[in-house]
Ligand SMILES: Nc1ncnc2c1ncn2[C@@H]1O[C@H](COP(=O)(O)OP(=O)(O)OP(=O)(O)O)[C@@H](O)[C@H]1O
Ligand SMILES: Cc1ncc(C[n+]2csc(CCOP(=O)(O)O)c2C)c(N)n1
């Protein structure tokens with residue numbers, strides 16, 4: 465069976481889905497949708513995590529899976545500049561999932577919920593051949609909701625959070641190497657950055673995305689939604705890769721894994737020149753994760769194909785908007 469790929473499929477499904485309108489300030493196509501409920505905007509997103517696709521039971525405990533289900537959704541809310549609030553859980557229960565494992569799964573969700581202010585307010589349980597958890601989260605905008613489409617030429621690009629740790633853990637495991645603890649922790653219990661997302665929204669960032677597929681591919685979503693090219697400085701961005709990852713990976717794989725492996729749950733935002741000082745001050749005060757300026761927004765070299773370029777100290781820039789995970 466041939467597959468269109470997840471991004472083409474979504475484009476094809478467009479006619480069946482809601483775009484933006486007064487009742488839906490942000491429709492399909494962003495990290496979360498924004499829906500007007502009475503006089504209030506509500507931000508909503510869902511993520512499904514599946515045994516064998518997003519986690520393996522030999523690497524993650526049920527509590528880790530519960531934590532991750534919350535973290536990946538909080539990360540999408542963060543990317544909109546929204547404050548997380550509550551979630552409902554879809555539990556697809558397979559025969560391997562014992563009662564004790566279900567207790568642990570919910571303990572992990574509750575732990576992450578306490579960390580980021582997400583109340584688990586309900587859900588649904590069904591039987592399934594493979595176990596998975598789907599979490600639908602809602603939040604409220606802290607300021608104007610930040611979409612992927614607001615980047616403009618002249619903006620600077622800020623990256624909040626480290627890159628490559630979760631992907632390096634899976635790479636090491638696949639190679640049969642011992643997986644360093646900090647990398648395993650990044651895979652098992654990713655850290656979402658909601659305070660940073662809110663800080664950037666309040667300080668005037670104009671576009672934002674969380675990095676779930678990989679910096680290259682996710683920056684590509686911003687480039688296409690905004691109709692711009694993004695230019696990323698290799699030296700600046702590689703400073704966001706922890707030394708454990710740099711020490712572990714062969715040099716020829718390092719950039720590809722760190723910038724295209726995915727599941728970083730870092731934030732990438734575009735900031736207009738006159739908001740740079742405010743964003744720096746807000747991120748410094750929030751102190752949730754290290755941050756750095758990694759590039760700039762430019763007019764598209766080819767307006768029909770907005771692109772992401774990695775500038776290297778020697779040699780021509782490399783196009784990296786295909787560097788990322790695709791479910792096919
Ligand atoms: N099966 C689907 N039906 C309708 N809309 C979908 C479906 N899958 C994805 N979307 C929408 O497509 C957009 C991109 O989805 P995607 O899952 O790639 O989001 P993301 O934030 O880039 O990644 P992640 O899943 O890691 O959060 C979102 O607006 C999402 O709501
Ligand atoms: C067992 C196992 N194999 C591979 C991976 C890597 N992985 C799975 S989904 C994904 C992208 C984000 O997913 P989504 O787009 O669904 O949010 C990545 C990088 C993993 N975590 N566990």
Ligand SMILES: [Mg+2]
Pocket residue numbers: 495539540543673674675676
């Ligand atoms: Mg996202």
